[in-house]
Amino acid sequence: GQQLNQSPQSMFIQEGEDVSMNCTSSSIFNTWLWYKQEPGEGPVLLIALYKAGELTSNGRLTAQFGITRKDSFLNISASIPSDVGIYFCAGDMDSNYQLIWGAGTKLIIKP
């Protein structure tokens, strides 16, 4: 099925570092969502973006809806151990409740 191109696939960082990940597509999206999934759990919504150019923060997390509507990024500042998990972007092209998902970015924090 169709997927968003999410990168990087994994990140191995030191605690305290800033993190940046992004999703791109050749198609235009109406909505961009960022989720986090921890082992044994379903994804949990972190940030939702509904307008091109929109920049939204949730604590140490910041995400932007690209101006072309074909990309989005998520930044995490000053990473902490509980940030470990898999981060997914998801987008809605047709406003029809059918989300298209990236393959995820696995965040690992070095002890």
Added chain:
Amino acid sequence: KAGVTQTPRYLIKTRGQQVTLSCSPISGHRSVSWYQQTPGQGLQFLFEYFSETQRNKGNFPGRFSGRQFSNSRSEMNVSTLELGDSALYLCASSLGQDNKDTQYFGPGTRLTVL
């Protein structure tokens, strides 16, 4: 408020068998979506139900089917299981009245096909 619950949490089946998975949405939510998640892959959309009607369908073969009951609980069924059906099956519920309604996910059912 109780979250989305899925049963069973783990399931082992053999090829050719069929399986039924259950999802109970958050109280008041009328939309239930089902996704398949395989290692290293994003979630693949299976279908979405709203008020007992299938409103959207992904690109999965007809072996994958679902239904929704009047209390919004949903089941999905996979017939004639194949090895490639081994995956984590997630359901998500939302109010369903606006496509911007947040989807809340359950913990998933991990299906292993031997």
